[in-house]
Amino acid sequence: MTRPNPVLPESISPPGRRMGRRGAFWAAASVLALVLWSSGAPSTLYPIYAAQWGLTPVIVTTVFAAYPLALLVVLPILGNLSDQFGRRLVMVAGVALIAASALIFAFAPNVAFLFAGRVLQGAGAGLAMGAGTAALMENNPTSSPRFASSMATVATATGLTLALVVSGAFAQYLPMPLFSSYAVLLVLSFASITTLLCTSDDRPARNRRWRPQAPSVPPGIRLRFSIATLSVALAYCVGAIFLSLGAHMITEFTQTANTAIAGLLLGCSAAAIGITALFLSRVPAHASVWVGASLTVLSLGLMAAASMFGSISLFLGWCIVGGIAYSFAFTGGLGLINQAAPEGHRGATLSLLYLIAYAFQAGTAIGVGALATSNSLSAAVGIAALSLAGLSTSLFVLMIVDIRKRQSDRDPSPASTERT
Numbered sequence: 001m002t003r004p005n006p007v008l009p010e011s012i013s014p015p016g017r018r019m020g021r022r023g024a025f026w027a028a029a030s031v032l033a034l035v036l037w038s039s040g041a042p043s044t045l046y047p048i049y050a051a052q053w054g055l056t057p058v059i060v061t062t063v064f065a066a067y068p069l070a071l072l073v074v075l076p077i078l079g080n081l082s083d084q085f086g087r088r089l090v091m092v093a094g095v096a097l098i099a100a101s102a103l104i105f106a107f108a109p110n111v112a113f114l115f116a117g118r119v120l121q122g123a124g125a126g127l128a129m130g131a132g133t134a135a136l137m138e139n140n141p142t143s144s145p146r147f148a149s150s151m152a153t154v155a156t157a158t159g160l161t162l163a164l165v166v167s168g169a170f171a172q173y174l175p176m177p178l179f180s181s182y183a184v185l186l187v188l189s190f191a192s193i194t195t196l197l198c199t200s201d202d203r204p205a206r207n208r209r210w211r212p213q214a215p216s217v218p219p220g221i222r223l224r225f226s227i228a229t230l231s232v233a234l235a236y237c238v239g240a241i242f243l244s245l246g247a248h249m250i251t252e253f254t255q256t257a258n259t260a261i262a263g264l265l266l267g268c269s270a271a272a273i274g275i276t277a278l279f280l281s282r283v284p285a286h287a288s289v290w291v292g293a294s295l296t297v298l299s300l301g302l303m304a305a306a307s308m309f310g311s312i313s314l315f316l317g318w319c320i321v322g323g324i325a326y327s328f329a330f331t332g333g334l335g336l337i338n339q340a341a342p343e344g345h346r347g348a349t350l351s352l353l354y355l356i357a358y359a360f361q362a363g364t365a366i367g368v369g370a371l372a373t374s375n376s377l378s379a380a381v382g383i384a385a386l387s388l389a390g391l392s393t394s395l396f397v398l399m400i401v402d403i404r405k406r407q408s409d410r411d412p413s414p415a416s417t418e419r420t
């Protein structure tokens with residue numbers, strides 16, 4: 001006699017037009033790609049906005065930072081929303097906010113609209129990122145738990161690469177450069193919503209009354225959560241420099257105003273993230289974090305050298321090594337959470353991870369912009385390189401502590417050995 005499934009509601013077995021588990025996996029991946037597309041779409045356009053409206057570097061980086069700052073508001077309040085109402089519904093709401101942001105950017109008459117657009121992007125990302133990442137993990141079509149975290153990195157890298165290359169090329173070769181790339185983002189947002197609506201309803205069978213709940217860490221995984229969060233935060237901090245000031249750095253240090261070239265250089269970094277992630281599904285999460293932190297230190301040295309010597313080759317090296325480092329650090333961090341977080345708390349745990357990582361990203365962007373405005377862009381880059389190298393050192397220390405803790409848990413103490 002076959003027992004009915006006590007957990008999944010009947011709506012999980014939808015009519016034939018609904019996509020199955022594999023379809024839900026790739027729909028969630030497309031949402032993560034869209035979130036990063038929206039984040040990167042303005043990056044190659046910041047020098048145009050700055051020239052058109054007379055914006056200083058700190059204003060530009062604060063516009064960029066409005067995105068993670070909005071996340072800092074959304075995630076503590078709504079971080080557990082997808083655990084209560086299902087991943088699909090929350091992803092649809094997040095993508096709808098991204099679509100609204102595209103409209104605001106496309107018709108922005110002044111910098112205030114850029115702030116409004118970035119806030120909507122951040123709010124949409126706050127809803128979609130945690131739910132999308134959890135949906136990837138829960139609909140993983142393979143037996144490898146690391147496949148989902150690797151695909152999360154590939155998806156975000158693909159979205160970011162296309163955003164940088166497309167917006168840079170459109171700005172260089174098409175009329176209305178501050179409109180066309182956002183029109184593409186709007187179309188992609190509607191396509192993503194349509195795809196999500198074709199997936200199965202994934203609301204939990206037992207609905208509790210929802211109430212705002214601060215993201216939290218389940219007991220017993222705090223050290224591993226700290227390592228994972230710091231690894232993702234390190235990737236995001238380097239990404240903040242790429243996305244907020246990368247185009248400015250290329251323009252100022254290499255004396256080129258071609259936005260297509262800037263988009264290609266920055267796109268190389270995002271492409272390196274995705275290509276690297278394709279090979280990480282078999283790499284243990286702890287090893288990925290080690291490699292990510294080590295390569296980040298190397299990329300910071302290349303970044304400082306590129307700003308000092310103004311070499312296109314050094315910029316390309318910075319972009320590629322930095323992208324590879326990002327992929328290892330981000331994938332390793334998500335892999336650790338995938339292993340450690342209980343499924344019923346995964347959305348809230350991921351939301352807290354993103355909350356902290358985006359706080360680091362916002363601080364990095366605003367800090368580097370303020371230094372560039374008060375001193376020089378070259379000095380700001382050097383100070384940022386030293387600061388993030390210190391953050392990498394902190395991650396190394398936590399990893400060593402975790403290794404010793406796991407060895408202690410595995411090996412019996414001398415006292416217990418004597419009693420045996």
